[in-house]
Amino acid sequence: MFGYVTICEPELKVKDLKKYRGYYCGLCRVLKEEYGFMGQMTLTYDMTFAIILLSSLYEDTADMEMHRCKVHPVKKQLMLRNEITSYAAAMNVLLAYYHLDDDWRDDRKISSFMAKSVIHGKVKKIIEQYPRQSEAIRTSMAELSACEKENSMDIDRTAGCFGRLMEELFLYRNDMWEKNLRKMGFFLGKFIYLMDAYEDLPEDLEKNRYNPLRKICGEPGYEDRIRQILCMMIAESTAEFERLPCLVDVDILRNILYDGVWNRYNKIQMKKSEDQKK
Structure with a gap:
């Protein structure tokens, strides 16, 4: 369900791309140092966005380090990290743990x-x-599991579960920005959940798996309706973002929120267009 909140690389300046990768690599290193190889496996672009957002909001300067890693063994890579990186790493691992726990409870997957x-x-x-x-995280995952067992087609309810999860992760401190961060995280979480459901729908239909979009996917105007819902969710999230006094790395943040979050959607539309031509 993660991996949607990333950059639109062609629209990003070279210096900003280098800095974004520095935050991403910094998170990867912290995950390895604090949680080992399994922690490193939980790395996501979404929490990289959270690091850049919260670092900008709270003006938390990142330390610059140069390290080699298994992915880049020859040339040292720029790695940016601060206390917010450690927070994001903890949230990464926590999310992965509850997801694995949910898989074990529901499907008895030994690997999980x-x-x-x-x-x-x-x-x-x-x-x-x-x-x-x-x-x-625990309660949201439990409610999502309940929605699946009930075969709930209530889109607002199911997406809201993930929205409430994300709003708590975005709330790094209880301060004057709490309301804005909560709303931003909530609507971004709903966007992520619905985008994931939209992308997975063809495979879910084929394998007869749960998907809250099953009920409406055959209705006239389905594609336009989904696009409209997704636009509404990200518009609410970006509106709250623009109320925050983020100045540092604001071009990276806007690139992600206005362009990057649509990467997967655009790929889906391109594939559908190619399939229609065939």
């Missing part, structure tokens, strides 16, 4: 049980450190 067992000790410490976020 083994993976969550490996990181259980470290996750226990994260839960103690971030009880609010942990409870939000």
Whole structure:
């Protein structure tokens, strides 16, 4: 369900692309240092966005480091990290853990049980450190699971579950920006969930799996309706973003929110267009 909140690379300046990759690589390194290989496997673009957003909002300067890694063994890579990077790394691992736990409870996947067992000790410490976020993830995942078991076609309800999860992750501090960060995270979370459901729909229909869009996908004007809903969700999120006093890296943030989040949607439309021509 992650990987939608990323950059639109062709529209990004070279210096901003380098900095974005520095934040991404910094998160990857922190995940490895603090949570090992399994933690590193949870790396997502979405939490990279959260790091840049919160670092800009709270003017938390990132330390610059140069390191080699398994992906780039020859040339040292720029890595940017600060205390918010550690927060994002913890949230990455926490999300992965509850997702694995959900897979184990619902489908009894042995691989999920083994993976969550490996990181259980470290996750226990994260839960103690971030009880609010942990409870939000746990309850949201449980409600999403309930929606699936009920075969709920209530789009607002199912997307809202993930929206509430994201709003808690975006709330790094309880301060004057709480309302804006919550609303921004909530609508961005709904956008992510619906985009994921839209992308997965053909395969879900083929394999007879749950998808909240099953009921409306055959209705006239379905494509226009989905596009409209997605536009409304991201518009609400960006409206809250523009109310925040973010000045540093604002071009990267706007690139992601106005262009990057549509990368996968545009690829889906291109594929559909090619299939129609064939």
